[in-house]
Structure formats: C-alpha cells, structure tokens
Amino acid sequence: METLEVRTSRREQLVDITAKVREAVRRAGVEEGVAHLWSLHTTCGLTVNEGADPDVARDIAWKLGDLVPQDEPAYRHAEGNSDSHVKTSLINPGATLIVAAGDVLLGTPGRPYFSRSSTGPGSESWVSR
Amino acid sequence: METLEVRTSRREQLVDITAKVREAVRRAGVEEGVAHLWSLHTTCGLTVNEGADPDVARDIAWKLGDLVPQDEPAYRHAEGNSDSHVKTSLINPGATLIVAAGDVLLGTPGRPYFSRSSTGPGSESWVSR
Amino acid sequence: METLEVRTSRREQLVDITAKVREAVRRAGVEEGVAHLWSLHTTCGLTVNEGADPDVARDIAWKLGDLVPQDEPAYRHAEGNSDSHVKTSLINPGATLIVAAGDVLLGTPGRPYFSRSSTGPGSESWVSR
Numbered sequence: 001m002e003t004l005e006v007r008t009s010r011r012e013q014l015v016d017i018t019a020k021v022r023e024a025v026r027r028a029g030v031e032e033g034v035a036h037l038w039s040l041h042t043t044c045g046l047t048v049n050e051g052a053d054p055d056v057a058r059d060i061a062w063k064l065g066d067l068v069p070q071d072e073p074a075y076r077h078a079e080g081n082s083d084s085h086v087k088t089s090l091i092n093p094g095a096t097l098i099v100a101a102g103d104v105l106l107g108t109p110g111r112p113y114f115s116r117s118s119t120g121p122g123s124e125s126w127v128s129r
Numbered sequence: 130m131e132t133l134e135v136r137t138s139r140r141e142q143l144v145d146i147t148a149k150v151r152e153a154v155r156r157a158g159v160e161e162g163v164a165h166l167w168s169l170h171t172t173c174g175l176t177v178n179e180g181a182d183p184d185v186a187r188d189i190a191w192k193l194g195d196l197v198p199q200d201e202p203a204y205r206h207a208e209g210n211s212d213s214h215v216k217t218s219l220i221n222p223g224a225t226l227i228v229a230a231g232d233v234l235l236g237t238p239g240r241p242y243f244s245r246s247s248t249g250p251g252s253e254s255w256v257s258r
Numbered sequence: 259m260e261t262l263e264v265r266t267s268r269r270e271q272l273v274d275i276t277a278k279v280r281e282a283v284r285r286a287g288v289e290e291g292v293a294h295l296w297s298l299h300t301t302c303g304l305t306v307n308e309g310a311d312p313d314v315a316r317d318i319a320w321k322l323g324d325l326v327p328q329d330e331p332a333y334r335h336a337e338g339n340s341d342s343h344v345k346t347s348l349i350n351p352g353a354t355l356i357v358a359a360g361d362v363l364l365g366t367p368g369r370p371y372f373s374r375s376s377t378g379p380g381s382e383s384w385v386s387r
C-alpha cells in the first residue's frame with residue numbers, strides 16, 4: 001500500500017493523477033490485477049474521465065457545482081461544506097482500476113482524476129494498493 | 130462472505146454501519162486487503178462520508194431527495210420508487226474498502242454508510258466479503 | 259481478462275448485460291471472488307439496478323438526462339458531449355461485483371447495466387476480469 005499526495009489550487013477541481021497512478025502501479029510491480037484507490041478525506045473523490053481535452057474536467061467540476069451548490073438554506077452541517085460531502089458520495093470516494101500488461105486500463109481517452117471540493121486550495125492524500 | 134442486516138427508520142436515510150463493517154473485517158481475519166460491500170436490494174447503496182457530525186449524513190440524504198424527488202410526472206415505473214433506484218445508481222450499489230492493519234481505512238473523518246430510499250422503514254441486508 | 263461488446267440503439271440508454279456478465283464469470287471458472295467490470299469509453303458507465311421492470315432503466319436514463327441535460331451554455335468542451343462525461347462520473351465508469359457459488363450476486367432484483375450517453379447509437383466495449 002502506498003500513500004500519495006495531490007495538490008489542488010481552487011475549491012472545486014478535478015486533478016489529473018494519471019502519472020502518479022501509473023508510477024504507483026509500476027512500483028508495485030503488478031502485471032495483471034487491480035489497483036484500489038481511496039481518498040483519505042471525505043470531501044474528495046476519485047473518478048476516471050476524458051483527459052484529451054482539459055475542458056471535460058472543467059465541465060464536470062462546473063456541472064457538479066451547478067447540481068450541488070455550496071449554499072442551500074436546508075443544509076445543517078455547521079462547517080458549510082455539505083456540498084463537498086454530497087459530491088464525494090456522487091463521484092465516489094474510491095476507484096478500482098484494472099491493471100493489464102503492467103499498466104492501468106483506462107479506456108479511450110480515460111484518465112484518473114482526483115476530485116476535490118473543499119474550503120480552499122490544499123493538499124490531500126489518497127492511497128493506492 | 131458474510132451477510133449483514135441494517136435497519137432503517139424512515140424513507141430516506143444514511144445509516145452508519147462502521148461497527149458492523151469493522152466487526153466483519155475482524156471476523157474475516159484479514160490484515161491487509163480489501164473489503165467488498167454490496168447492497169442486496171436495488172433501492173439501497175453504500176458510500177463513505179463524514180461521520181463526526183451526523184448532520185452531514187442528513188444533508189446528503191436531503192440533497193439526494195432535492196435532486197431526485199420521489200414524484201416526477203415523467204416516471205413510468207409503476208411501483209412509484211423510481212427515485213430510489215436513481216439514487217442507488219448515483220450513490221453506488223457497492224463499495225470496495227481498503228483494509229490495512231486489520232481495519233478498514235476510511236480517511237478523515239470517514240464512516241461507511243448504508244443508504245436506503247424506499248417505500249418506508251425496513252430492514253435490508255448487504256454482504257461483505 | 260475478457261473484452262465484451264455491447265450495442266446501444268439511442269443516445270441515452272441503459273443496456274441489460276446480465277447474460278454477458280454471467281457467461282464471462284462462468285468462462286472464468288470463478289466460484290467465489292469478485293468480477294471487475296470497466297467501461298472502455300469515458301461516455302459509458304456500469305451500474306446495477308432493478309431488472310424486473312424495464313421502466314426502471316428507462317426512468318434512470320430519463321432522470322440522468324433531466325439532471326444533466328445535453329446543452330448547457332456553460333459547457334466548454336467542443337465535442338458537445340460534456341453531459342455524457344458528467345453522467346459517467348456520476349454513474350461510475352466501473353463496477354466490482356461479488357461472485358458467489360459461481361454466479362454474480364446481484365441482489366433483488368438487480369441486473370448489471372451498461373449505461374451509455376453519447377453522440378448516437380453505437381457499439382462500445384467493456385472488460386471483465
């Protein structure tokens with residue numbers, strides 16, 4: 001098991017973690033199997049989506065914020081980030097990727113993303129096993 | 130493989146299943162590995178989210194109902210619980226948790242939840258392996 | 259690992275892949291374990307939901323389109339299918355199913371679905387391991 005870190009630069013962001021995931025799989029020396037990724041904070045999630053055009057990740061983050069805005073009078077959680085927690089459960093806190101021929105099998109044109117929606121930019125970690 | 134039961138007390142609810150999951154992992158005697166959870170009814174799902182403040186689970190259930198209300202004139206499913214099925218596919222019917230040092234690795238401050246949206250309170254089971 | 263194909267006949271559709279999944283599990287000869295499914299295109303996803311009434315899959319596809327419409331002035335991705343990518347991240351690009359007694363354990367009345375939202379009907383593949 002390995003813990004990796006990712007840095008975000010704004011409140012809602014999908015960060016491409018392809019290089020980190022590929023390196024972790026290579027370090028683990030797995031040829032055929034699965035890679036389990038898990039976010040270590042409940043305001044973050046993991047997904048795989050198109051990486052050819054960075055506007056896709058931007059559009060996903062925008063649409064998540066459109067569906068689940070930060071401020072809703074009905075929210076009761078005092079920290080003011082209920083939207084971030086909702087997004088984590090919608091996106092998924094973890095991802096299980098298939099490893100084939102020593103690399104993650106992502107589909108066309110898939111890249112793993114670390115999705116974070118929190119009170120500001122920061123650094124969060126996630127684990128790979 | 131083990132089948133566990135969880136009781137819900139209202140139509141839309143996230144039930145904290147941390148104790149049940151931890152006990153199942155302990156009984157299985159796994160030190161390092163993964164725990165696969167799967168809901169045995171298609172109106173339920175499994176997620177991990179903040180457990181420190183119970184309002185987070187309440188806000189997630191509220192927002193799911195806000196996004197996917199029970200009644201929509203366009204729904205055709207005669208049982209009247211299409212919203213529950215939609216929520217299951219959004220939340221995810223299963224979860225794969227990482228086990229390290231004999232315990233599930235949940236992140237800060239994560240707890241596994243059993244999410245149910247159905248015709249009323251009841252008891253549903255899910256499996257852990 | 260095995261690659262399977264599924265054909266869709268309209269832009270937004272959930273296709274029941276129960277038979278394909280069961281056959282793949284049988285071919286793999288696994289009695290107890292897990293089956294990892296992964297979509298090979300980032301406009302597709304995998305979920306499990308009710309299969310007894312086909313209106314459930316229809317209602318899920320409808321509600322996804324209602325929540326995430328194809329056209330939003332804020333989308334920037336030039337291909338015009340940002341909605342499809344959002345839906346993939348909401349539904350999940352993959353699924354990990356529990357295999358017991360040589361068959362996938364799906365719950366009542368669960369069936370695995372391949373969800374596709376793309377530029378038109380077509381054929382996409384997904385892998386099972």
